[in-house]
Amino acid sequence: MIKGLIFDLDGVITDTAEYHYLAWKSLAKKMGIEMDREFNEQLKGISRMESLDLILKHGNKENDYSEEEKIELATQKNEEYKESIKQITPNDLLPGIEQLLKDAKEKGLGMALASASKNGPEIMKRLEIEDLFDGVVDPASLSAGKPDPEIFVKGAEMLGLDVSECVGLEDAEAGVEAINGAGMFSVGVGSKDAMHKADFIVEDTKDLTLDVILERASK
Structure with missing residues (x-):
């Protein structure tokens, strides 16, 4: 039952996938990493930090940032995302x-x-x-x-x-x-x-x- x-x-x-995609794409661009919609499919359903790790790996930059810097980057992405979801309605x-x-x-x-x-x-x-x-x-x-x-x-x-x-x-x-x-x-x-x-x-x-x-x- x-x-x-x-x-x-x-x-x-x-x-809200589009909002996530645009926020990640914006962050990736600041780090000198290009990402497209096809790559973005890999980010669906996983956590913020796992997503960031995949993007850094994708751009061959996985060793360029400390753990603290990665947390800051993920926070930047989330702030941009939170701003964009303010437009959501029923x-x-x-x-x-x-x-x-x-x-x-x-x-x-x-x-x-x-x-x-x-x-x-x-x-x-x-x-x-x-x-x-x-x-x-x-x-x-x-x-x-x-x-x-x-x-x-x-x-x-x-x-x-x-x-x-x-x-x-x-x-x-x-x-x-x-x-x-x-x-x-x-x-x-x-x-x-x-x-x-x-x-x-x-x-x-x-x-x-x-x-x-x-x-x-x-x-």
Whole structure:
């Protein structure tokens, strides 16, 4: 019996990927590193510091900065990103998500956010959905990021549920691996190639309907 839904944020509830991309691209340029959208795909679903390490490696500059300097660089990127997400409104909810959240709330399902983004609570506030959720896993409390299952296990604990009673929703391969590793039913949003490890795949959020998710998860 499914009693809870645990959501990733970016690419599932809203899409702030463009804001992340532009902020990383701006920082990379200051460091003399060129990055394009194709490279940016590697940064999805991972932490800020892991993203910075990949960019530095990409530009052959992984040994050019101390740990303190890297923290400062990551902070610079986040400040630019935080400035840009101030434009987010409820209109930025992805298609079908508002209905899914409302249907889940009506059915009495628990809902938690499991995002690597430390800005999750701020984005939820701007989307005006924070009241629909029962909890947000703090990424700073994690000992390992996705694909480690810890974030989804903590999400289930936050809802007072066993992992077998929860469904995880993701759009990143590392996220789907984390859900599967936690022992949850996994819903992947994206292409069949990218999401091939998910238990149930939809190509677009508008295809996410609660009844279908619950039916698939109960089989």
